Amino acid sequence: MTISRPDSGETSEPAPAEDPLVRLLRAAGCVFAEDEARLLREAAADGGDLGALTARRIAGEPLESVVGWAEFCGLRIAVEPRVFVPRKRSELVAREAAKLAAAAGPGAVVVDLCCGSGAIGAAVASAVQGIELHAADIDPAAVGVARRNIARFGGRAYAGDLFGALPAGLHGRIAVIAANAPYVPSGEISLMPPEARDHEPLAALDGGPDGLDLQRRVARGAGEWLTPGGTLLIETSKHQSRTTAAMLAEAGFDVRIVRDAEIGGTVAIARR
Structure with a gap:
């Protein structure tokens, strides 16, 4: 009218x-x-x-799981229901890992540990051509999705518990390990948004009583897998970063913390 x-x-x-x-x-x-x-x-x-x-x-299912993909570092990353959805803040890990992989030179071995959908590894391989990319996760469903996302870069993905999933031939050969191990304290899982709490695997979220159980295991195990001068990157939170840095220093690494307030990312970068 x-x-x-x-x-x-x-x-x-x-x-x-x-x-x-x-x-x-x-x-x-x-x-x-x-x-x-x-x-x-x-x-x-x-x-x-x-x-x-x-x-x-x-x-309440995450939109990314519903439509089948998530945008990450300018890439369309395939995701599926019950697989961890890559977060915007994790782009900081990918960016820093790409810088280190480029500095390591052609053929540098890069590992995306606790890879979920393989978004970080795919982003690094997209930014730095010629790397040798591997990814690992304890969740077979996630590994299946990661294989799809990194296959275009010649990457390979394995199912298993942290470094136990990797081929023995990578011992001492890895230039860059990017680890997005779960770091939410067990008691805080119930406070997470329902999209994550109800629709993503608990193993991809729960980091133990203080959130750092998996980070400790990564810090203890990484040294034997890295090349001399190799680097381990661990995503953490701003308030946990000091503890993350301390555990990496105790494991024999030189550590620095990098933050991006715009995307809420915090990364501990540890050089062997």
Whole structure:
């Protein structure tokens, strides 16, 4: 209906009706409802069922798992339900690892440890051509996804517990280890957003009583796998970084902490 305004002689068109999908997503608490509606429709156009995809998102499943990919360092990284979704803050690990891999020269061996979807390894290999890329995770489902993401760079992924998953032939040959081991304290898992708490594997989140159990194991085990002068990078949090640095120093590394406040990233960089 058009409403006349005699005082101005102008007419006003009715406001366009809100997109019903946007309205549905907003009611479910999705802050970026317009963007999510677009991505869900794109996923449906690629062969998905929009109603089913929307229902999964409204039920709290991470958007990335629903549409099947996450953006990371400019790459489209495949993800699947019940696999850890790469975080924006982890781009700091990838950036710093890429600098070190480039400095190590052609053929440098890089390992993405606790790799999840393999996003960090894929980002490093995309930025630095000619590296030898390996990835490992304890979750076989994650390893399957990582293989898809790093295959285009000639990378190989293995299922197993930390360094136990890697081929013995990598002993003493690795120039860069990038480790995103879980670092959430067990008692804080219940405080995490439902998207993570209810839809991602506990093993990818729970770092033990103080959050640093896996980091300690990585720090203790990395030395024998690195080349002389090789580097271990561990993602941590700002408030845990001092403890992370101390445990790395105790393991014989020279350590520095790098932060990116814009994306919320904190990385301990330890040189053998």
